Amino acid sequence: MKTIFILGLFSISTYGMAANEDLYRELINSALNHPPLCLGEKQWPVSIENGRDNWLTARMTAFADAGLIQAHPTSGKTIWQLTQYGKAEHDNKGDFCYGRLLVKNFIHAERLKNNSMKLIFSYTIKDLPPWALHKSFRMANTDIDNLIIGIEKAHYQAIITRNRKNQLELVGQPEQLELYY
Numbered sequence: 001m002k003t004i005f006i007l008g009l010f011s012i013s014t015y016g017m018a019a020n021e022d023l024y025r026e027l028i029n030s031a032l033n034h035p036p037l038c039l040g041e042k043q044w045p046v047s048i049e050n051g052r053d054n055w056l057t058a059r060m061t062a063f064a065d066a067g068l069i070q071a072h073p074t075s076g077k078t079i080w081q082l083t084q085y086g087k088a089e090h091d092n093k094g095d096f097c098y099g100r101l102l103v104k105n106f107i108h109a110e111r112l113k114n115n116s117m118k119l120i121f122s123y124t125i126k127d128l129p130p131w132a133l134h135k136s137f138r139m140a141n142t143d144i145d146n147l148i149i150g151i152e153k154a155h156y157q158a159i160i161t162r163n164r165k166n167q168l169e170l171v172g173q174p175e176q177l178e179l180y181y
Helices: 002-032 054-065 084-091 135-140 142-149
Strands: 046-049 069-074 077-082 100-111 117-126 156-162 168-176
Touching: 002 100, 002 117, 002 156, 002 168, 046 054, 054 069, 054 077, 054 135, 077 084, 135 142
Parallel strands: none
Antiparallel strands: 046 077, 069 077, 100 117, 117 156, 156 168
16 A cells, blocks of 8 residues: 555656646746857957966967967057957857757656755757867866766756746755765
8 A cells, every 4th residue: 555655646746747847848948048158258358467367368378279269469569459250159149158958857856845846957068169169169168068077967956846837946046965976
């Protein structure tokens, strides 16, 4: 009898997950991409005085290695300007954006006491541009590197509940559970 009861609970939980999986995915995908995955580099050209701001110079060098910008040394400073490739990538959104995080697979679903659902999932990045994969660029942008390494490996958790209008809503933001990189 106990086995039948547990199987019944499992099938109800699994049915609830299957019935709402597309809705869960849509809610989580929306949250994962707000704000969008962009670098915030909106002002070009960039001018750096020689011998100043080594961190920014190294970052600009990584952009150049990825083919997005080019250095133009002048007296006392270097001016970094977008290449044709960089203009095409930048003008698309007015920033350098590197794709969209999307739920890849749901790993685990658990109904909580308050009738919410806790979902564990892996992710992928859709429309990841080639420049984001460049070795120098990834070294200079460790947050992007961590996201790329975590594709299909890192697990996130999201909690979804129903509001007073009985509509599904996300509780907070999806949270990364562990690092696999």
